[in-house]
Every structure is written in structure tokens, then in C-alpha cells.
Amino acid sequence: MGVKPVTSLGRSGLSDWLIQRVSAVVIAVYVLVMVGYLAVHPDLSYLQWAALHQQFWVRLLTLATVLAIAAHAWIGVWAVLTDYVTVRLMGAKATVLRIALELATIALILAYVVWAIEILWGA
Amino acid sequence: MLNVSVYRYNPDVDSAPRMQDYQVDTGGKDLMVLDVMELLKAQDPTLVFRRSCREGVCGSDGLNINGKNGLACVTPLSECVRNNRLVLRPLPGLPVIRDLVIDMGQFYAQYEKIQPWLINDTPAPAIERLQSPEEREKLDGLYECILCACCSTACPSFWWNPDKFIGPAGLLQAYRFLADSRDTAAEERLAELDDPFSVFRCHSIQNCVAVCPKELNPTRAIGHIRTLLLRSGT
Numbered sequence: 001m002g003v004k005p006v007t008s009l010g011r012s013g014l015s016d017w018l019i020q021r022v023s024a025v026v027i028a029v030y031v032l033v034m035v036g037y038l039a040v041h042p043d044l045s046y047l048q049w050a051a052l053h054q055q056f057w058v059r060l061l062t063l064a065t066v067l068a069i070a071a072h073a074w075i076g077v078w079a080v081l082t083d084y085v086t087v088r089l090m091g092a093k094a095t096v097l098r099i100a101l102e103l104a105t106i107a108l109i110l111a112y113v114v115w116a117i118e119i120l121w122g123a
Numbered sequence: 124m125l126n127v128s129v130y131r132y133n134p135d136v137d138s139a140p141r142m143q144d145y146q147v148d149t150g151g152k153d154l155m156v157l158d159v160m161e162l163l164k165a166q167d168p169t170l171v172f173r174r175s176c177r178e179g180v181c182g183s184d185g186l187n188i189n190g191k192n193g194l195a196c197v198t199p200l201s202e203c204v205r206n207n208r209l210v211l212r213p214l215p216g217l218p219v220i221r222d223l224v225i226d227m228g229q230f231y232a233q234y235e236k237i238q239p240w241l242i243n244d245t246p247a248p249a250i251e252r253l254q255s256p257e258e259r260e261k262l263d264g265l266y267e268c269i270l271c272a273c274c275s276t277a278c279p280s281f282w283w284n285p286d287k288f289i290g291p292a293g294l295l296q297a298y299r300f301l302a303d304s305r306d307t308a309a310e311e312r313l314a315e316l317d318d319p320f321s322v323f324r325c326h327s328i329q330n331c332v333a334v335c336p337k338e339l340n341p342t343r344a345i346g347h348i349r350t351l352l353l354r355s356g357t
Contacts, residue, residue: 005319013316013323014352079324083283 005082007102009075016075023068030065059120066116070109077105125149125204127159129170130212132219140219142210149200156188156195159209172223179336182271186223187212192273192334214276216285229285230272236289236315237297242308258304265299265344267337268292274331274341280324287320291331291341294322298344301351313352322348 010016041048052058085098124146132140147162157177164170172195175181179197186195189203189210203209213219218226243252275281275290289297297316300306316322322345331341 008319012356013319013321014349014356016319017323017349018353018357079319082319083280083324086283088286089283 008078009071019071020075023072026064026068027072030061030068033061053120062120063117066113066120070113073109074105078102081105125159125200125209126207127163127209127211129163129210129222130219131170131222133169133221153199153201156186156193156198156200156203156209156211157184159200160184160195160211170223171221180269182269185214185271185273185276185336187214187276192277194271194273194336197336214272216276216278216282217272225272225276227272230270230275230290230292233275233285233289233293234270234296236321237293237300238308238312239296239300241300241303241306242311243305244307252305254304261302261304262299264339265295265302268295268299268339269337271336273334273336277330277334278325279328279330280326284320284324288324289316289321291325291345294325294348295339295341295344297322298348301348309351310355313348313355316348317352317356322352 004011008016010019037052038044053062081098081101085094085101087094090097125148127145127147128142129145130140131137131143145163145166147159147166149159149162155177157174160170160172160174164172172186173183174196175183177184177196179194182194184195185192188195188198189205189208191203192214193203195211200209211223213223213225217229220226270292272292274295275292278288278291280288281290297312301309301312306312325342325345327342327345329342332339332343335341
């Protein structure tokens with residue numbers, strides 16, 4: 001391995017790989033909790049749903065899941081971009097295009113994270 | 124008569140590769156694909172391919188046979204031919220030199236990266252470095268690799284990043300030396316592998332396992348490397 005990648009999340013394959021697995025578990029737990037809650041509350045009202053998300057542990061779990069999705073998405077998209085948007089496959093323009101797509105992905109993920117925090121902890 | 128379609132490309136003459144159709148009389152026998160290629164060569168001496176031992180030991184005649192990588196010399200027609208049709212292409216993903224002959228340079232460069240030799244700085248014993256039968260057993264399923272490149276050229280991660288991803292063949296050998304009780308450079312070897320490409324471009328789709336003519340399992344070896352990295356890096 002020559003040049004060390006500077007745009008990968010953990011700058012190490014092992015770290016990215018571990019984050020990808022742990023974040024997948026967090027996302028899976030959240031999906032199970034939410035699907036389970038909806039399954040045992042078939043006639044859910046808005047007030048019940050809002051009350052659920054007022055609870056501290058639900059907010060915490062939601063926040064953890066949002067952050068997990070952010071990390072998971074970045075590692076995944078970065079891997080896809082460095083597979084396909086490369087000088088090898090596309091020629092010289094690939095580097096500029098890849099950096100642009102990476103920045104756009106980061107901007108989108110950051111926007112979603114900030115938005116989610118505002119929904120969860122905002123007024 | 125068997126219908127055979129062969130990838131032809133001679134960069135000195137052709138502007139682009141093309142498929143050429145032949146008919147071969149197999150005499151109703153279940154020949155190996157390499158036998159058919161020898162019959163083709165008798166028909167058309169301009170056809171170029173690599174071969175040597177003709178018994179699955181040298182690893183020269185790796186080809187894409189009816190869409191699946193394998194060694195022509197140990198693949199019987201009955202295993203690959205459908206609707207009386209045989210399609211022969213070079214192993215995918217590496218540059219074609221001519222017809223079925225590919226440039227294996229990138230494949231060997233990845234193999235060289237993993238330092239495929241024993242590293243041991245301790246003083247050499249008078250006769251040899253001994254291994255227990257149990258230690259020797261750990262190399263089974265690893266040392267048998269003949270470097271035919273069927274696995275690495277079946278791997279999409281290797282197609283996209285042949286310069287950065289070591290590929291299943293190289294990684295199987297990387298683990299062969301990590302697992303060797305006589306090697307003392309495990310930490311240094313692991314440090315070379317802990318980037319996002321060398322090992323971790325493997326997404327365990329197991330194309331390598333599906334095509335290996337020696338029935339080896341590079342995906343499992345890569346899993347062992349990940350475990351070793353986890354053990355030393357967490």
C-alpha cells in the first residue's frame with residue numbers, strides 16, 4: 001500500500017470495517033425496537049408516538065442510530081466511489097469528480113445529522 | 124461437432140477484439156477443454172494460449188470457460204458445455220496480450236507485496252526449523268495454491284482496484300505466511316495490510332471460492348487475517 005487514503009472515515013481498513021459492523025448492529029436494534037413497538041400498538045395515536053419519542057432512552061437510541069447511519073453511509077459510499085469513480089476506469093477527470101461527490105455526500109450526511117438532532121432535541 | 128467460440132485479439136493487426144467460431148470433432152468423447160484447444164490450434168495455428176503441464180499443477184491455462192474461470196486442462200466438457208456450445212475467453216480484468224494470453228503483471232505485483240517468503244531473524248538451527256504436525260497442519264488449504272489467477276480475476280474488487288486490493292490469491296498466501304510457526308514477522312505483515320484496500324476491499328462474495336480449481340477457500344483465509352488484525356489492532 002502506497003499513499004494512505006485521507007478521506008476514509010477511520011483512515012484504516014480495520015477501523016472502517018469495525019465501524020461498519022457495529023453501526024449495522026445499532027441500526028438493526030433500532031429497526032427491531034421500532035417495528036416491535038408498532039407491532040404491539042396497532043392503533044397507535046399521534047400522542048402515544050410523540051410520548052414514546054419524548055423519552056430519554058428513545059431519543060438516545062434514535063441519535064445513536066442517526067450517527068450510525070451517517071458513519072455507515074459514509075464508509076459505504078466512499079467504498080463505492082473509490083471502486084468506480086477512479087482514474088483507472090474514467091480517466092483524469094475522475095479525481096475531481098470523486099472529490100466533488102465525496103464532498104456532496106459529506107454535506108448531505110451532515111445536513112441529515114443536524115436536522116435529526118434538531119428534531120430530537122430542539123424545542 | 125462441438126461449436127466453439129473463441130476470443131481473438133492480435134493488437135498488431137486487430138483494432139478491436141472479436142469472437143471467432145469454430146467447429147471441433149470431439150469424437151463423442153468427454154475431452155478436457157485444453158484437448159479441444161489443441162484441436163483448434165491444429166485447425167488454426169494463429170490461435171494463441173498458454174499451457175504447460177496439462178494436469179492442473181502449473182496453473183498456466185486459466186481461462187474464462189463458458190462464463191466461469193477455471194483451468195482448461197482439468198475442466199471436462201461435460202462440466203462446462205451447455206447446448207453443445209463452448210465459449211472461451213481470457214481471464215477477465217487483466218490486459219490481454221493476444222487471444223487468450225493475459226498480462227499477469229498486476230497479479231504478480233500483488234503477490235510480491237505480501238512478501239511470499241519466510242521471514243525469521245532468529246539464528247538458523249544446525250539442520251532445519253522444525254514444526255510439530257499440528258503447526259504444519261495449519262498450512263493445509265493454503266500452500267496448495269498454484270497462482271493460476273482464476274480467483275483474483277473472478278473478483279470484482281480486484282477488477283476495480285488491481286493496483287490496491289491484493290486479491291484472493293495474494294491474501295491466501297499472506298495468511299499462509301501469517302499462519303506459519305516458523306515466521307516471526309506477523310506484526311510487520313499485519314501492519315502492511317491495515318489500509319482500506321489491501322484486505323478490506325474483500326466483501327466476502329466468494330467468487331474466489333466458487334472458481335478455485337484446487338478447491339481452496341481464500342474467503343476463509345481473509346476472515347482469519349481480519350481476526351488477526353482485530354486481535355492486534357483493537
